[in-house]
Amino acid sequence: MPVEKRNDNEYEIEFRNVSFKYPGSDTYALINLSLKLKIGEHFAVVGRNGSGKTTFIKLLTRLYDPQEGEILLNGINIQKYDYVDYLRLFSVVFQDFKLFAFSAGQNVAADVHYDKERVMECLDKAGVGNRIRKMSKGLDTPLYKIDADGVEISGGEAQKIAIARALYKDAPFVVLDEPTAALDPVAEFEVYSKFQDIASDKTAIYISHRLSSCRFCDNILVFNQGELIQSGSHDELIQDEDGQYYKLWNAQAQYYREDPRKSRLHG
Numbered sequence: 318m319p320v321e322k323r324n325d326n327e328y329e330i331e332f333r334n335v336s337f338k339y340p341g342s343d344t345y346a347l348i349n350l351s352l353k354l355k356i357g358e359h360f361a362v363v364g365r366n367g368s369g370k371t372t373f374i375k376l377l378t379r380l381y382d383p384q385e386g387e388i389l390l391n392g393i394n395i396q397k398y399d400y401v402d403y404l405r406l407f408s409v410v411f412q413d414f415k416l417f418a419f420s421a422g423q424n425v426a427a428d429v430h431y432d433k434e435r436v437m438e439c440l441d442k443a444g445v446g447n448r449i450r451k452m453s454k455g456l457d458t459p460l461y462k463i464d465a466d467g468v469e470i471s472g473g474e475a476q477k478i479a480i481a482r483a484l485y486k487d488a489p490f491v492v493l494d495e496p497t498a499a500l501d502p503v504a505e506f507e508v509y510s511k512f513q514d515i516a517s518d519k520t521a522i523y524i525s526h527r528l529s530s531c532r533f534c535d536n537i538l539v540f541n542q543g544e545l546i547q548s549g550s551h552d553e554l555i556q557d558e559d560g561q562y563y564k565l566w567n568a569q570a571q572y573y574r575e576d577p578r579k580s581r582l583h584g
């Protein structure tokens with residue numbers, strides 16, 4: 318069935334006792350996950366590598382269906398909705414996002430035809446508008462060196478263009494999988510802050526590999542070996558000295574303090 322079009326964007330998603338194993342695997346990648354993504358709330362998802370963060374997003378965006386439990390959109394199992402229609406609810410910036418060898422403008426719109434003014438607005442919000450304006454053909458400049466006018470952009474700029482694309486789509490749910498290798502902690506904090514800005518009136522999920530970038534998020538979800546084991550704000554979570562969040566924070570804290578400029582930023 319089609320997803321109900323709501324002008325008020327009142328879409329709420331609930332995971333109810335969801336467990337999932339990848340095809341051919343004996344172990345659970347997610348175990349008995351229950352949570353509600355309430356409208357307008359912002360979540361940061363943290364946890365060691367392999368703890369289930371990406372799997373959670375894959376189930377949310379229906380790349381896989383859970384074997385146990387159910388995922389509900391406004392009370393109805395998401396599998397009952399038309400797939401393409403359902404995906405319209407999400408803007409997802411994956412870590413391995415792809416820019417296409419098309420023009421800058423087409424990359425933002427993910428379409429050949431687009432509203433130039435709105436594309437520029439999105440690029441400005443993502444913090445990369447001036448870089449595009451300075452290119453010889455502006456929005457028509459091909460990204461990557463496919464022809465003489467083509468421009469090679471950096472990893473950080475590509476990330477911002479991917480954010481602009483998510484903005485242009487203007488979906489009620491925004492998901493950002495934080496880049497691990499491409500950005501230093503300061504740049505990462507900048508991406509996170511921008512993401513918070515652009516997602517201000519949306520339901521937002523931020524997959525974080527460095528805890529420093531999401532310490533100001535009110536809803537931090539801590540995953541461990543496929544389970545959601547803690548949730549709360551940084552200030553709440555850090556008080557539980559036996560908790561996983563405390564361990565993760567301390568394991569990474571030394572890294573933040575190496576450079577005094579960074580420790581000022583991250584407190």
Ligand code: ADP
Nearest residue numbers: 339342346364365366367368369370371372373
């Ligand atoms: P994270 O995003 O927190 O690093 P993942 O959700 O990618 O963790 O992984 C959760 C678990 O699922 C891990 O044990 C991982 O090895 C396993 N896994 C991830 N992708 C696949 C896959 N395509 N096939 C089989 N197992 C997978």
